[in-house]
Amino acid sequence: MKIGIPRALLFYEYSPLWIAFFSNLGAEVVLSEQTNKRVLHQGTQTTVDDACIPVKLYHGHVLNLKDKVDYIFVPRIMGVSKGDFICPKFCGIPEMIKNSLTDIPKMINTTIDFTKTDKHFNDTIIEIGKYITKDENKILSSYDSALSEFNLYKDKLKQGQLPTDTNNINIFESNNRKIMLMGHPYNIYDNFINMNVIKKLRDDQYDVITPEMIDDNITSEYALQYDGKIFWNFARKLIGSCLYEVEKKQIDGMIYICSFGCGIDSIVSEIVERRIRKANIPFMLITIDEHSGEAGFNTRLEAFTDMIKWRHNLENNLSTHG
Amino acid sequence: MKITFPHMGNTYITIKAILEELDIDVVCPPKCSKKTMELGTKYSPEFVCMPFKLNIGNYIEGIEKGADTIFMLTGCGPCRFGIFSSLQKEIMLDLGYKIDFITSDRFSNIEGLKEFYNLLNKASGKKGVFKILNTLKKGLKLLDEVDELNDLMNKVRPREIKKGEVDHLAIEFENEIITVQGFKASFALIDEYNQKLKSIEIDKDKDVIKIGIVGEIYTLIENYLNLNVEKKLGNMGVESHRSTTTSKFVRDTLDFIPLIRSDKKQVYKAASPYLATPVGGHGIHTIGNTLLYKEQGYDGIIHILPFTCMPEIVARSILPTIEREKDIPILTLVIDEMTGEGGYETRIEAFVDLLNKRREVKDYGKAISWN
Numbered sequence: 001m002k003i004g005i006p007r008a009l010l011f012y013e014y015s016p017l018w019i020a021f022f023s024n025l026g027a028e029v030v031l032s033e034q035t036n037k038r039v040l041h042q043g044t045q046t047t048v049d050d051a052c053i054p055v056k057l058y059h060g061h062v063l064n065l066k067d068k069v070d071y072i073f074v075p076r077i078m079g080v081s082k083g084d085f086i087c088p089k090f091c092g093i094p095e096m097i098k099n100s101l102t103d104i105p106k107m108i109n110t111t112i113d114f115t116k117t118d119k120h121f122n123d124t125i126i127e128i129g130k131y132i133t134k135d136e137n138k139i140l141s142s143y144d145s146a147l148s149e150f151n152l153y154k155d156k157l158k159q160g161q162l163p164t165d166t167n168n169i170n171i172f173e174s175n176n177r178k179i180m181l182m183g184h185p186y187n188i189y190d191n192f193i194n195m196n197v198i199k200k201l202r203d204d205q206y207d208v209i210t211p212e213m214i215d216d217n218i219t220s221e222y223a224l225q226y227d228g229k230i231f232w233n234f235a236r237k238l239i240g241s242c243l244y245e246v247e248k249k250q251i252d253g254m255i256y257i258c259s260f261g262c263g264i265d266s267i268v269s270e271i272v273e274r275r276i277r278k279a280n281i282p283f284m285l286i287t288i289d290e291h292s293g294e295a296g297f298n299t300r301l302e303a304f305t306d307m308i309k310w311r312h313n314l315e316n317n318l319s320t321h322g
Numbered sequence: 323m324k325i326t327f328p329h330m331g332n333t334y335i336t337i338k339a340i341l342e343e344l345d346i347d348v349v350c351p352p353k354c355s356k357k358t359m360e361l362g363t364k365y366s367p368e369f370v371c372m373p374f375k376l377n378i379g380n381y382i383e384g385i386e387k388g389a390d391t392i393f394m395l396t397g398c399g400p401c402r403f404g405i406f407s408s409l410q411k412e413i414m415l416d417l418g419y420k421i422d423f424i425t426s427d428r429f430s431n432i433e434g435l436k437e438f439y440n441l442l443n444k445a446s447g448k449k450g451v452f453k454i455l456n457t458l459k460k461g462l463k464l465l466d467e468v469d470e471l472n473d474l475m476n477k478v479r480p481r482e483i484k485k486g487e488v489d490h491l492a493i494e495f496e497n498e499i500i501t502v503q504g505f506k507a508s509f510a511l512i513d514e515y516n517q518k519l520k521s522i523e524i525d526k527d528k529d530v531i532k533i534g535i536v537g538e539i540y541t542l543i544e545n546y547l548n549l550n551v552e553k554k555l556g557n558m559g560v561e562s563h564r565s566t567t568t569s570k571f572v573r574d575t576l577d578f579i580p581l582i583r584s585d586k587k588q589v590y591k592a593a594s595p596y597l598a599t600p601v602g603g604h605g606i607h608t609i610g611n612t613l614l615y616k617e618q619g620y621d622g623i624i625h626i627l628p629f630t631c632m633p634e635i636v637a638r639s640i641l642p643t644i645e646r647e648k649d650i651p652i653l654t655l656v657i658d659e660m661t662g663e664g665g666y667e668t669r670i671e672a673f674v675d676l677l678n679k680r681r682e683v684k685d686y687g688k689a690i691s692w693n
Contacts, residue, residue, distance in 0.1 A: 048639040050629065050656060078599065088400040088602040092636030095597050111599065229407025231398040235405070251407040258369075262404050262631040266369035267409055274412060 001132055003027045004069030004105065007034065009054055009090070012163055012185035013212075017150040018073065024142035025132045030069050031223035032061040035192035039064055044290050046100050052259045053193060053289050054186045055089050055096070062097055064293050071131055074107045077114035079083055085231045157212045162198065163189050176207040177308065180245055182272060183257035183265070184234055185212065193288055194257055195297050201255075204305050209251060211241040218244060226271070232248065235268045242272045242308075246279040253282040253308045255301075260289035282308055323422075323445065324349050326384030327393045327604040328377040331526075331543030333568045335499055339508045340461040344446035344454070350500065351384035354546035358383060361658050365413055366371060372547055372628040372658060373540040374406055381414060381421075391422040400602030401633055431578070456511070460505050467512050471495075472552075474519050476563065479556030481524040491518055503582045531677050534615030535564045536608045537626035538634050541657055542566050548626055549663055551655075551670070555624075558674050563620075565611035566604055589614065596640050605633030612644055612652065621677045622651040624670070629658035651676060 001024045004012060011018075015031075022029045035057060043060025065072055072164065074097055077090045089096070093111040110128045114121065122140060129139030164187070179201055181188050188194060197220055199206050211219065219240025223230055226243065231237045244297065245251050254276055258265035269285055276283045284304045286297070324347040327337055334350055341348040352358070358379030365382075366375040381392050392414070397404040411423040426441055427434040442454050479488040495515045502511055533555060541547050542564050566669040573584035590600070593610035600606045612623050625641060627634035638654055645652045653673040655666065679689040 002553075048635060051635050053637070074598065083398075085400045085602070088605060088632040088636055090599065091400060091599060092601040092605065092633075092639075096636060096639040113599075226408070227411070228405060229396070229398055232400075233405055261369060261630045263369075263371070263630055264671065266367050266371075266630065267402055267405050270367035270370075271409060271412070274416065292612045 001027045001109075002030050002069040003132070004030045004032065004065035004072040006058055006065060006072065006074070007032045008058040008190070009093075009186050012189040014150075015163075016153045017146055019151045020146035020223070021129075021143055021237075022073075022132070024146055025129055025139065027132045030065065032064040035061070035190050040192070040290060040292075047096070048100065050261060051089065051096075052261045052263075054184070054190075054259055054262075055093070057186075057190070057193065058093065059097065059100060062101060064106060069105055072105050072107050073128075073153060074109055075128070076109055076111045076113075078111060078113035080112065080233060081114055082116070082118065083231065084115055084233045084236075086233055098198045136220055154229050160207075160209070160213055162208070162210065163212070164191065164198070169224065174207055176205055177252040177312070178207045178209050178250060179308075180209045180241075180251045180254045181257065182211060182238060182242070182254055184259075184262075187257045187259055187288065195288075195292075195294050197255070197257065197286075197297075197301065200298070200301060201305070206252075206305065209245075211237050212245055222247070232264055234264055238268050242275055246275055246281070248280075249279075251281065252312070253304065254284070255304065256283070256285045258285065258287055260287050282311070323347060323391050324389045325391045325393050325445070326381065326387070326389035326423075328380040328625050329354050330373075330540055331545065331568065332472065332594045333465070333543075335468050335508060336461050336465045336568075338500075339464055339503075339505050340457055341418065342503050343457045343460075343505055344440075344442060344449055346445050349384050349387050351380040351387065351389075353476060353496075354380070354544060357618040359659055367409075369630055371402070371631050372546075373403075374410070375407065375659065376544070376547065377410060378413060381410070382419075385419055385421065385424075390420075391424060393424050393426075396425040396427055403603070425475070442664040449642075457505075462569070464505060464508060464512075465572060467509065469569045471516060471519075472529050472567075474516065476552050476556060477561060478519055478522055478524060479553070480530045480559045480561050481526070482529050483523045483525055485557070487506065487522050487568075488519065488556065491515060491522075492553075516634055530559055530561045531622070531674065531681060532620045533562045533622050533624055533674075533677070534618075534620045535555055535562055535624050535626065536566070536603070536615075538628055538631050539566045539571055539604050540566075541626045541631075543568060547628070547657060548655075549657075549661070549666055551624065551626065554667065554670060555674070558671065560674055560677075562624075563615075565615070566607055567669040596644060597637070600653065601633050601636045603631070603633030605637045608634060609640055609644070612641065612650070613648065616644075616648050616650045620650070621681060622653070622673065624673070625652055625654045627654070627656055629656050651680070 005018055019029050039060035040057060042063045043056040047056040048061045062072055065123050074094050076094050077086055079085050094107060108128060108131050110124060112124055125143045126136050126139050133139065219237050222243040223236040223240035228237050230239055256269050256272060258269050273283055273285065323339060326349045329351060338350050354376055358376055361382050362375035362379035366378050394407040396407040407425045409581055414421060424441060426438045439454060443449060475488050475492060482488055499508065499511055502508055535542060535551065552562050573582055574586045576582045577584040577586060589607055589610035592613045593606050597606055597609045608625060615623055641652050653669065682689045
């Protein structure tokens with residue numbers, strides 16, 4: 001049996017877990033292609049126009065799997081831990097797909113909802129696994145081994161490796177200047193939509209830090225410092241990382257990548273910007289959408305990195321004549 | 323302590339009356355206007371939804387009128403409303419206003435209610451359980467009556483013989499309600515205008531087009547933001563009904579208390595074939611109410627949402643399927659600070675024309691007024 005996983009949204013957060021789980025169960029996992037112009041175009045054409053770009057890409061990736069698989073894994077994610085919420089579009093993504101796309105393979109739409117209790121955790125796992133096998137013990141053991149694999153992967157992230165990296169690198173030992181790349185995982189790791197920002201920064205001798213490199217427990221703890229209840233999973237991670245970096249002062253600049261019209265980013269980027277500016281750390285907000293003009297993007301990135309260099313070399317002694 | 327609060331349609335009437343009844347100094351901010359929007363847009367994040375921006379405008383205008391404390395609801399859920407208050411507080415403090423910000427979790431559970439009670443008790447100088455509960459109960463009734471008055475206006479407006487009578491009364495009512503204080507006077511005034519509305523001469527047999535308005539609650543009930551959609555429709559000879567009101571919203575959140583009833587279950591059930599779970603905000607209500615309006619024989623649906631509203635985007639991607647399968651025309655209007663009234667009106671007019679033609683085809687087999 002072939003299970004398709006769209007390479008979009010939470011794929012960038014959980015892909016090793018999902019891939020290992022389905023493989024352990026004996027299914028063949030088919031991933032959609034890396035994001036490309038065609039995927040973007042198809043997604044933009046089919047999705048309701050005021051959706052954000054990641055949701056449009058998700059539609060494109062689902063279409064990319066059409067005719068290739070028996071089932072597409074499109075879980076309805078309501079929240080992954082107690083008291084947590086997630087963007088409403090994740091809660092409604094199965095319906096969005098169903099109503100916008102036609103002739104697509106059957107979907108695995110299991111609801112993943114641990115916002116009130118996680119008592120039914122095993123039931124949720126079994127419900128997903130049942131599409132492939134009836135053997136409940138096998139499903140649970142497959143999940144357990146997938147989970148331990150996933151934990152190893154997460155440890156690697158904490159050492160400074162990015163999900164998109166194939167070789168081992170440890171940035172915390174290097175002396176390069178460090179730029180923190182903030183944003184949702186599906187914006188900062190999808191190299192097509194963010195115009196290869198990570199490679200560009202690395203080519204310019206900067207190390208890239210992302211929120212995924214900071215332990216979840218640390219970010220949750222720091223997020224508590226923020227006055228007000230942060231109930232979105234993503235927001236807690238981002239605000240927590242921001243407050244952590246403000247205190248540790250180990251970064252030389254921050255680039256926030258947000259997608260046009262993102263509801264969560266509209267709030268979080270504002271909170272982060274206010275905090276980072278007060279800490280006197282250079283900050284740049286880059287908004288991405290379906291337009292792909294790379295020149296303007298490069299110009300802004302170069303200006304930002306140049307500015308950081310000047311800041312270190314010249315302090316404030318900049319000539320007003322440029 | 324002088325409290326101000328953000329506007330949301332007609333809700334100010336009730337909030338003002340409740341606070342006055344409890345002897346709390348209250349400053350009602352000026353009605354939402356272009357100035358409110360400009361102030362709000364200037365100081366708010368770019369991509370945040372319109373309600374947030376208007377809130378900020380209201381605060382600033384309220385402070386200009388002498389308030390030193392802001393009351394705002396908070397909460398928790400997929401919609402970004404829950405995080406409004408903490409960011410708004412940060413913005414206001416960064417702007418240099420020396421204000422207190424009091425928030426209360428929206429009362430969806432016992433703890434939230436207790437917190438709200440403690441807040442009122444403290445602010446009112448220890449008025450006690452009985453007085454406060456009684457005030458809140460009356461407040462709920464006032465909320466209902468204000469919404470009923472609005473419903474009545476929507477019913478009378480398309481049928482009035484002398485055009486403009488309802489609009490005239492509506493303006494008069496708004497000017498007077500802001501001057502009266504407390505429950506007794508508010509109820510009396512609503513009663514008076516109820517009578518006045520009922521005595522307007524109407525064409526009883528007029529066969530009017532009926533449109534249900536669904537969408538995000540704030541946009542639906544804040545007439546400044548939706549550019550008076552009900553008034554516009556009424557003057558085109560269309561009876562409109564808005565699906566979500568403050569009184570329904572309060573009932574929805576309070577319905578864990580045995581005596582309070584809401585139509586939440588009915589709406590969720592109606593929506594279930596198309597949307598299985600709530601997606602925050604009023605996403606599921608949009609779907610459910612659209613289907614309920616169809617059952618009740620409405621001619622069309624207008625769906626209104628502020629730009630970037632997350633739950634409504636989910637609803638919006640489902641509505642075309644409903645439109646096709648249930649054969650009910652749906653017009654979606656997305657609103658932000660750049661919305662121009664002219665284009666907006668043209669779309670509504672075109673939609674109403676289309677509904678008129680559909681009615682004719684249904685009644686006579688063809689469109690007779692085609693030109």
